[in-house]
Amino acid sequence: MTNHWIDIVNSDCIFIIGSNAAENHPISFKWVLRAKDKGATMIHVDPRYTRTSQHADVFARLRSGSDIPFFGGLIRYILANNLIFKDYVVNYTNASFILSDKYDFKDGLFSGFDAEKRAYDKSAWSFAKDDQGRIKKDPTLNNPRCVYQIMKTHYDRYDMKSVSAITGTPVADLQRVYQTYAATGKPEKSGTMLYAMGQTQHTVGVQNIRAMTIIQLLLGNMGVAGGGINALRGEANVQGSTDQGLLYHILPGYIPTPTAAMQTLVEFNEKNTPVTKEPQSANWWGNRPKYLASFLKSMYPNQDLETGYSYLPKLEPGKDYSWLSLFDAMLGGAFKGFFAWGQNPAASTANSNKTREAMTKLDWMVTVNMFETETGSFWKGPGMDPKKVKTEVFYLPCAVSFEKEGSISNSGRWMQWRNVAQPPSGDSKPDGDIIYELFEKIRELYAKEGGAYPDPIKNLNWDVATNHAFDPHKVAKRINGYFLTEKTLKVGDADKTFKPGDPVPGFALLQNDGSTCSGTWVYCGSYTDKNMAARRDKSQTAMQAKIGLFPAWSWAWPVNRRIIYNRASVDPQGKPYQPDKPVIAWVNGKWEGDVPDGPWPPMADVEKGKFPFIMTTDGMGQIFGPGRNDGPLPEHYEPLECPIAENPFSKQLHNPTALKFTGPADIHASCDPRYPFVCSTYRVTEHWQTGVMTRNSPWLLEAEPQMFCEMSPELATMRGIKNGEKVILESTRGSLWAKAIVTERIQPFTVLGQTIHQVGIPWHFGWTWPVNGGDSANILCPSVGDPNTGIPETKAFMVNVRKA
Amino acid sequence: MEWNRREFLKIAGATTAVTAFGGLGFDLTPARAEGQAAKLKFTKQTTSVCCYCSVGCGLIASTDKDGKGKVVNIEGDPDHPINEGALCPKGASHYQLGKNDRRILKVLYRAPYSENWEEKSWDWALDRIARKVKESRDGSFVTKDAKGRVVNRCEGIASVGSAAMDNEECWIYQAMLRAMGLNYIEHQARI
Numbered sequence: 004m005t006n007h008w009i010d011i012v013n014s015d016c017i018f019i020i021g022s023n024a025a026e027n028h029p030i031s032f033k034w035v036l037r038a039k040d041k042g043a044t045m046i047h048v049d050p051r052y053t054r055t056s057q058h059a060d061v062f063a064r065l066r067s068g069s070d071i072p073f074f075g076g077l078i079r080y081i082l083a084n085n086l087i088f089k090d091y092v093v094n095y096t097n098a099s100f101i102l103s104d105k106y107d108f109k110d111g112l113f114s115g116f117d118a119e120k121r122a123y124d125k126s127a128w129s130f131a132k133d134d135q136g137r138i139k140k141d142p143t144l145n146n147p148r149c150v151y152q153i154m155k156t157h158y159d160r161y162d163m164k165s166v167s168a169i170t171g172t173p174v175a176d177l178q179r180v181y182q183t184y185a186a187t188g189k190p191e192k193s194g195t196m197l198y199a200m201g202q203t204q205h206t207v208g209v210q211n212i213r214a215m216t217i218i219q220l221l222l223g224n225m226g227v228a229g230g231g232i233n234a235l236r237g238e239a240n241v242q243g244s245t246d247q248g249l250l251y252h253i254l255p256g257y258i259p260t261p262t263a264a265m266q267t268l269v270e271f272n273e274k275n276t277p278v279t280k281e282p283q284s285a286n287w288w289g290n291r292p293k294y295l296a297s298f299l300k301s302m303y304p305n306q307d308l309e310t311g312y313s314y315l316p317k318l319e320p321g322k323d324y325s326w327l328s329l330f331d332a333m334l335g336g337a338f339k340g341f342f343a344w345g346q347n348p349a350a351s352t353a354n355s356n357k358t359r360e361a362m363t364k365l366d367w368m369v370t371v372n373m374f375e376t377e378t379g380s381f382w383k384g385p386g387m388d389p390k391k392v393k394t395e396v397f398y399l400p401c402a403v404s405f406e407k408e409g410s411i412s413n414s415g416r417w418m419q420w421r422n423v424a425q426p427p428s429g430d431s432k433p434d435g436d437i438i439y440e441l442f443e444k445i446r447e448l449y450a451k452e453g454g455a456y457p458d459p460i461k462n463l464n465w466d467v468a469t470n471h472a473f474d475p476h477k478v479a480k481r482i483n484g485y486f487l488t489e490k491t492l493k494v495g496d497a498d499k500t501f502k503p504g505d506p507v508p509g510f511a512l513l514q515n516d517g518s519t520c521s522g523t524w525v526y527c528g529s530y531t532d533k534n535m536a537a538r539r540d541k542s543q544t545a546m547q548a549k550i551g552l553f554p555a556w557s558w559a560w561p562v563n564r565r566i567i568y569n570r571a572s573v574d575p576q577g578k579p580y581q582p583d584k585p586v587i588a589w590v591n592g593k594w595e596g597d598v599p600d601g602p603w604p605p606m607a608d609v610e611k612g613k614f615p616f617i618m619t620t621d622g623m624g625q626i627f628g629p630g631r632n633d634g635p636l637p638e639h640y641e642p643l644e645c646p647i648a649e650n651p652f653s654k655q656l657h658n659p660t661a662l663k664f665t666g667p668a669d670i671h672a673s674c675d676p677r678y679p680f681v682c683s684t685y686r687v688t689e690h691w692q693t694g695v696m697t698r699n700s701p702w703l704l705e706a707e708p709q710m711f712c713e714m715s716p717e718l719a720t721m722r723g724i725k726n727g728e729k730v731i732l733e734s735t736r737g738s739l740w741a742k743a744i745v746t747e748r749i750q751p752f753t754v755l756g757q758t759i760h761q762v763g764i765p766w767h768f769g770w771t772w773p774v775n776g777g778d779s780a781n782i783l784c785p786s787v788g789d790p791n792t793g794i795p796e797t798k799a800f801m802v803n804v805r806k807a
Numbered sequence: 808m809e810w811n812r813r814e815f816l817k818i819a820g821a822t823t824a825v826t827a828f829g830g831l832g833f834d835l836t837p838a839r840a841e842g843q844a845a846k847l848k849f850t851k852q853t854t855s856v857c858c859y860c861s862v863g864c865g866l867i868a869s870t871d872k873d874g875k876g877k878v879v880n881i882e883g884d885p886d887h888p889i890n891e892g893a894l895c896p897k898g899a900s901h902y903q904l905g906k907n908d909r910r911i912l913k914v915l916y917r918a919p920y921s922e923n924w925e926e927k928s929w930d931w932a933l934d935r936i937a938r939k940v941k942e943s944r945d946g947s948f949v950t951k952d953a954k955g956r957v958v959n960r961c962e963g964i965a966s967v968g969s970a971a972m973d974n975e976e977c978w979i980y981q982a983m984l985r986a987m988g989l990n991y992i993e994h995q996a997r998i
């Protein structure tokens with residue numbers, strides 16, 4: 004979230020798409036309904052009518068996988084009717100930037116495409132520069148090669164009629180949505196976009212989000228109260244676990260993982276430190292070397308920086324190590340050992356049968372959980388013969404959240420501390436203790452016996468425990484960072500001397516010379532003289548109270564900023580665009596309100612002022628996004644499994660760069676009469692993820708005991724299915740049973756003149772428990788992914804449904 | 808967080824008074840008051856945050872025997888600015904994660920080709936896992952890639968997890984995995 008949960012109340016228009024917030028984030032809805040009470044309008048766009056739709060002022064259906072045409076039509080509507088927030092677009096976005104001659108777009112492909120590699124040369128999407136190296140701009144937005152005009156041409160094809168034909172949304176509904184949301188382009192109005200996995204789990208997932216970003220920038224909705232791009236994340240600490248770098252491509256704090264092409268720290272910094280010629284761009288990632296140096300010192304305090312860097316494993320350039328590739332490699336026998344820590348991939352991974360088969364290729368697996376899972380017990384699951392499965396499996400019992408202490412970060416980036424309410428049950432232990440004790444044993448073995456490259460293991464700072472128990476406070480202090488050597492630095496206008504061990508007060512003071520450590524730079528400031536995440540103080544200034552900022556309650560990264568890019572909420576002089584709900588304001592040479600995006604004066608001060616989008620190299624919101632793998636502007640491609648033979652917008656039926664695999668478990672069926680229906684997976688209120696915790700909680704299981712499939716009355720009649728009967732769903736990858744829920748919440752779509760049926764299934768069930776509860780919806784889902792993130796396309800794929 | 812019990816009871820009492828004759832035709836006040844008192848008598852209140860979705864709702868857990876025993880109740884934290892005491896069904900069922908006879912509270916081991924789990928001690932399991940990790944790491948460690956570039960990576964072990972861990976646990980987990988040289992480090996955020 005660029006904003007936070009309470010901030011939803013400040014919105015004039017709440018656009019929920021690809022999310023069923025009322026059922027899956029029920030408490031978020033408290034703030035949606037409160038905004039409605041204050042007069043806000045709510046739009047819900049979804050393939051299915053849900054309890055979220057029930058509260059919507061405007062509800063529109065769309066076929067799963069057609070979001071980009073839906074948004075493309077909105078962009079076209081905004082531009083055609085000149086509803087943009089002009090000053091914002093000119094001053095704060097790259098709409099005025101002029102593209103180099105190399106940029107082109109023809110019939111679904113951007114320039115720079117290499118058909119053999121199925122990849123783009125992104126240098127073809129660069130901006131034109133003047134002789135000083137500065138980007139050429141046209142603030143009138145009239146130059147035919149400026150981003151604004153290129154975008155206008157690009158989306159001109161997405162007229163209402165064409166959009167309606169592909170999405171299945173009636174033109175009248177499109178008109179209502181477009182008209183309602185475009186009204187937030189007025190400077191004094193704000194609109195927020197809330198989304199969840201309905202937007203991301205597609206082979207165009209990132210471009211779906213990009214499309215929303217473009218809309219929010221055109222309407223001036225970024226940085227303001229009641230605005231922003233807000234992901235409703237699905238797990239209590241999935242924000243934090245991402246911040247702490249538990250992904251192959253990033254170290255903690257969003258520092259790219261080094262590849263073999265970056266042999267030294269110097270080389271890494273050369274390749275990963277953006278440079279700008281725009282004097283007013285803060286170009287915050289220009290500080291990246293300080294953050295990597297501080298991370299290296301948090302791992303290896305006694306080694307020089309180059310040595311610490313040499314200890315980090317290097318990725319092979321161009322190779323994908325993401326989730327789906329990991330399991331594909333596992334199936335190919337690439338791994339001896341596997342940790343499934345606090346996770347249930349046998350049920351959560353698209354193409355579950357492939358995943359479960361992959362686990363038979365392992366020599367050993369460690370699984371850490373609270374309950375039996377489909378992963379830990381895969382060897383005795385459906386279709387498995389334990390006598391033929393070699394994998395040695397260890398199940399380690401972990402404590403529940405209130406049996407241990409530590410922090411988690413919510414979707415609004417609030418880092419909140421949890422306390423111990425009871426000791427760990429039985430023999431279970433907090434994950435922290437399990438990790439600590441296991442690595443102690445590994446270290447002992449290497450100390451005693453030596454082995455392959457023991458140095459990083461031997462030299463890792465493993466001071467994470469007190470009296471042989473994992474100590475979250477000690478680790479939280481290291482994540483915050485502290486000084487390693489004495490250092491005198493300018494703080495405000497005065498010099499301040501820091502001694503070794505002193506906490507670093509904020510990341511602006513982190514150093515690139517090895518004198519500071521910080522495990523995760525964005526958390527610098529979270530544990531200074533006290534544990535900021537544990538704060539329970541609701542006091543706020545009158546200005547902060549107007550927008551429910553609560554800056555003294557817990558702590559938010561970065562630097563306790565509650566609404567990011569908030570410099571875009573004020574005009575170039577620092578005056579709030581929305582005086583009745585100001586986020587920040589420049590008053591008598593000082594910022595008031597939220598923590599601003601940097602201390603500098605407003606951007607009208609050409610000497611000292613800075614542009615608002617401080618994390619982008621050139622300081623501007625990126626309507627044109629040249630960094631993505633599949634194009635700088637969102638373009639419609641059908642899901643890899645789809646019900647139509649030709650894409651009316653171009654000759655490219657599917658995303659030409661999508662992540663795909665070619666084994667026998669990866670067969671796709673588009674327009675295949677054996678699999679005629681679009682299927683989407685989703686969640687219910689009473690269950691969570693693969694259901695391991697909720698299926699084992701009696702109250703919740705009683706409420707939602709079995710796998711079901713929602714379908715329209717028309718489809719049920721066609722297939723002779725009655726409500727409550729057992730049905731079989733099948734895809735090219737497998738089949739499963741479900742109870743039929745025949746409901747008008749689902750209706751057929753008319754797409755390109757044909758009737759297209761869609762069905763929906765929850766993915767919370769699994770064979771371990773309850774008996775006769777059903778199995779994972781992911782058995783049906785394809786292992787294909789977005790070319791930027793690798794997220795699987797579980798929101799749109801093709802199935803058959805028949806009576807059992 | 809330590810609650811002042813007298814203050815809390817005063818608030819609870821005020822609430823029951825207001826709802827005493829809520830149209831049910833009979834008076835639930837005594838039963839409700841008794842219920843409230845039972846929860847608070849000899850219990851200690853601790854604040855926490857829900858473990859399910861990412862809204863981050865505040866919880867109050869009540870632990871019996873003045874905090875030395877087990878959690879006997881979990882409810883929404885009325886002081887928390889996001890949920891203001893409210894919880895969804897998942898949050899409201901939190902207590903059942905602590906008191907739950909389906910939890911597996913022993914270390915289990917499944918030998919190759921075995922049809923059963925067997926109980927083991929922590930020491931036995933951690934020793935054996937450490938041994939397996941070392942064997943797999945030493946056997947699959949790659950110092951240089953095909954182009955002769957130093958890569959220092961362990962190719963034979965992969966990890967997934969976990970957004971269910973606290974920040975501090977996630978951080979030391981990544982530290983351990985990266986010190987061992989793993990590249991295949993993934994978790995829920997990807998999917």
